[in-house]
Amino acid sequence: MSALHRLRNGAVTAVRRVGAPVGSVMRVRTDAPLVALTFDDGPVDGDTQKVLAALGDAGATATFFVLLTRVRRAPALLRDVVAAGHEIALHGPDHRRLTTLPPDSVRSRMRDSRSELEDAAGVPVRWFRPPYGAQNMRIWRATRAAGMTPVLWGPTLADWRTTSTEERLRLAVQGERGAIILGHDGFADAVDGVDDGPAPELDKGRLVSAVAAGYADKGLSLRSLGGVAASGRLVREARFTH
Numbered sequence: 001m002s003a004l005h006r007l008r009n010g011a012v013t014a015v016r017r018v019g020a021p022v023g024s025v026m027r028v029r030t031d032a033p034l035v036a037l038t039f040d041d042g043p044v045d046g047d048t049q050k051v052l053a054a055l056g057d058a059g060a061t062a063t064f065f066v067l068l069t070r071v072r073r074a075p076a077l078l079r080d081v082v083a084a085g086h087e088i089a090l091h092g093p094d095h096r097r098l099t100t101l102p103p104d105s106v107r108s109r110m111r112d113s114r115s116e117l118e119d120a121a122g123v124p125v126r127w128f129r130p131p132y133g134a135q136n137m138r139i140w141r142a143t144r145a146a147g148m149t150p151v152l153w154g155p156t157l158a159d160w161r162t163t164s165t166e167e168r169l170r171l172a173v174q175g176e177r178g179a180i181i182l183g184h185d186g187f188a189d190a191v192d193g194v195d196d197g198p199a200p201e202l203d204k205g206r207l208v209s210a211v212a213a214g215y216a217d218k219g220l221s222l223r224s225l226g227g228v229a230a231s232g233r234l235v236r237e238a239r240f241t242h
Ligand SMILES: [Zn+2]
Pocket: 040, 041, 091, 095, 131, 132, 188
């Protein structure tokens, strides 16, 4: 994995040289007719395959912010996601809120998690999305020190709560070019160290197909975050919780 180590070191060096803007990626400034579609909390046998099939039918790519608790249970599924041309990013070793963990453990936790995910996926990992979007300055610094860029989101598929398909589509298709859309192929639970109640009932494949069609009507295509970022510039905003 020497190439990955070089990349990791290069990223850290670049941060020191230019001075990292203190913020998380919220969207991409781009002229390309693209939006970034992202999925959190997987991979999960069943729903992840449905999402992959819908993306394939739509000719779309996406970024999957995965949990190591799920990757360890379904390593072959993670490799399927990579093989289908999608981007892999880190959501965490589990889904616990980072701001509630001992601060001294966060730095090694971030570094070790990235390393484990790169080994499992066989590709470099560039992005990190904190569970619940919860981060403080120490967590932000730990993310950067581990060679990753913090990413939050814009429009959502509202697929972690109970609501109508119409409402999900209305919210999901609000994005303009360069938007980062939040969806979920999994639903964190006790396996991931949290209790967020029951998962809503919905067909994730049908939802993703409808979202792709909605954006196609606006003349926009769905791509991974890395794919959209390559066409423009990252827009960061300082978003911290305590
Ligand atoms: Zn999550």
